[in-house]
Amino acid sequence: MKVIAINGSPRKDGNTYTALASMRKIFEDEGIEYEIIQIGTKPVYNCIGCGQCRKSRDKKCIFKDDVLGENIDKITSADGLIFGTPVYYAGISGGMKSFMDRLFYSSASKLAFKPVAGLCSLRRSGGVETFNQLNNYFSLSRSIIVPTSYWSAFHGAAKGEVVQDLEGMDSAKEIAQNMCWLLKVLASTDVPLPPAMPKARTNFIR
Numbered sequence: 441m442k443v444i445a446i447n448g449s450p451r452k453d454g455n456t457y458t459a460l461a462s463m464r465k466i467f468e469d470e471g472i473e474y475e476i477i478q479i480g481t482k483p484v485y486n487c488i489g490c491g492q493c494r495k496s497r498d499k500k501c502i503f504k505d506d507v508l509g510e511n512i513d514k515i516t517s518a519d520g521l522i523f524g525t526p527v528y529y530a531g532i533s534g535g536m537k538s539f540m541d542r543l544f545y546s547s548a549s550k551l552a553f554k555p556v557a558g559l560c561s562l563r564r565s566g567g568v569e570t571f572n573q574l575n576n577y578f579s580l581s582r583s584i585i586v587p588t589s590y591w592s593a594f595h596g597a598a599k600g601e602v603v604q605d606l607e608g609m610d611s612a613k614e615i616a617q618n619m620c621w622l623l624k625v626l627a628s629t630d631v632p633l634p635p636a637m638p639k640a641r642t643n644f645i646r
């Protein structure tokens with residue numbers, strides 16, 4: 441089994457990365473491969489609403505040459521996913537927003553009932569709002585949100601300070617531990633996943 445974490449920070453080894461990296465040992469001790477993919481500093485294309493991901497034969501986003509396009513097969517084939525982002529104005533970072541818009545719109549069917557978790561790093565405020573924004577993507581794609589006993593918001597300003605947030609670090613361990621359990625539960629059952637329910641698309645302005 442494999443879990444992929446997305447580091448939505450442009451800083452390769454900042455606090456978001458440190459929180460994500462703290463989970464590695466728990467996954468590896470359980471025999472689960474763990475990889476962190478960083479959004480980085482290169483541009484990430486916005487979703488342009490072209491619908492090509494629904495029309496094309498391969499059902500993929502039209503943009504192939506950015507961090508999502510280069511990794512989408514690896515991401516959608518992973519057994520579990522974790523999304524980490526710094527807090528920008530009480531929300532996810534711009535690159536992460538573009539990344540997740542395109543990933544979840546083009547690949548929702550591949551993410552359904554896949555264990556996922558979100559976390560955010562911040563200096564002081566905006567963590568709960570950002571955490572909720574991450575969870576909106578998960579809920580609307582029918583992903584299984586890994587349960588935790590507290591909001592996954594990690595505090596720290598300067599590089600590395602997040603490790604001083606002991607409660608936050610414990611939350612990271614809880615995410616990893618609970619995802620390991622959930623992955624093994626899902627792997628042990630042969631009960632088929634429920635099909636997508638048909639939905640009536642209703643516009644409020646005619």
